[in-house]
Amino acid sequence: MSEPPTRWALAEDGDGWWHAAPVAPAARTTAADPAEPADRAHPATPTGPATPRLRVRDPAEAVRAAPPGTRWVWRSTAAVYPRLLAAGARVERCHDIEDCELLLLGHEGRSGEPRSAAAAWARLTGGPVPPDPAPRAAERGAQDSLFEPRPSPVPLDALLAVHADQAARLGATAHPDRMRLLTAAESAAFLVAAEMNRAGLPWRADVHRALLTELLGERYAGGGEPRRLAELADRISAAFGRRVRPDLPADVIRAFAEAGIKLKSTRRWEIQGLDHPAVEPLLAYKKLYRIYTAHGWAWLADWVHEGRFRPEFLPAGTLTGRWVTNGGGALQIPKVIRRAVVADPGWRLVVADADQMEPRVLAAISRDPAFMEVAGRPEDLYTAVSRQGFSGDRDKAKLAVLGAVYGQTSGDGLKNLAALRRRFPRAVAYVDEAARAGEEGRLVRTWLGRTCPPPAVSGDPDEGGGGEAGVPQDRDDAWTPGYASTDTRARGRFTRNFVVQGSAADWALLLLAALRQALVGMRAELVFFQHDEVVVHCPAEEAAAVAEAIGAAGERAGRIAFGDTPVRFPFTTAVVECYADAK
């Protein structure tokens, strides 16, 4: 495909009519899906009165009228695409105006400004800029958006103008090709999310219920905690010699204090070393209580219907570009509960986990020759690192790498970090520089150009805020011996991690886009995505091809995102009937 795809714009007018028209080539924001080179700028072709325009009741009609492969320019994929899917109108690619606006505003250092299409249009025309509608509350189980405030409609011509403006602004970014790739990939991710929301994750409520009874015991008719939780609570009380409510941290701390043990909190790691008879039942209680409240019977009733768990996936939900889900805690499903995720009869789950994704991404973005070489070997990355100055100790090597990525400040990690720095100076310097940028109030970007917003303005406004770089602050915490305040150092840890976690998220978007494309023509469906892991539900006979496609998509994503590097992006892949069997 050398010809860039046709672009059409689609807009709703507020009276139930949809308007569609081709986009003049000069206005293309471009680029690409991961598969294709960025659309190049075209000579201006004015959209004259001769341009065909569609006015239809059903947007799916417009999709069917346009050439296959058209890139759809619309306000918001999440607002439009579910309806198209329901009408059987899948699209291949899109340009999500409001997501692109968010990315551009961030890149331009204007992250606080409203990102709606209406706001973008207002900025373009000098009108009053409407604030963004409040992020909608999770509507548990609700299927209708009847009572949501509807965003003001943006006429087709306004949409076209905003699109043209975005094309120009993309061209003015630090790395236009990367930024175009990012917007295209994230637009594709919104398509994937809508399709995943529709498909749902296969979920066996009967298996889940049996699991709950096995773990937690029967529920009593009168309500209250299930049997095993009640028994554990009794044992805890017995150990303290009085009634203690294990789900009340204050009560637990008081009870330990009465036993002569001072605690700062009731976190597991603080409790588990203690010598007290309540420790064992208390830890067991915490674990089960968590399952009971977060993924118990109530959760099942709320979230699983007709054999599917349907969380609402939301790409770009975090600052770093990771996804979040709205409701259902889909990205925190405890491992033990995954027993309930079972493929349909005759179908399989292909579960693929990218191996040590973040260190590999650090290798690629830092261009550290030694680290890239290590990340290109066909073996476990930490094992490979451990041969480089860690005398084969994989755990130490892993700790050092994670310490570098997360900003470890103490413990043995620091010593290991020094060894890492000697062997892979450029890689460590890359994250160190990101941390310094954060401490000095500068902005950092991911490889493709997603930009971290400046620090929140709450509290002292003198921190970071407006790019007064170069002066590490030292205020409000005399107790720390360091050169910078707690907040400043926290900011440094955030920006340090941002460049790695965010660039990994960049890669994951490309992975999803490439995989989605590879699955066209198969019955296989993407049903789950969690940062570095995908789950595809497919007929058993497609499983091998799907596994192959995932591996290819990962390598392709690495090549498209980071260019030609030796870094590999392998997966651990399992073809299973039950999700719990994948690990």
Added chain:
DNA sequence: GACAGACGCGCC
């Protein structure tokens, strides 16, 4: 009763 923030813990 509604709301906000802290806590604690699940996942990556």
Added chain:
DNA sequence: AAAGGGCGCGTCTGTC
């Protein structure tokens, strides 16, 4: 052994 990144979400707790 101890404390570093990103989240969602349920519960508790204090406040209005």
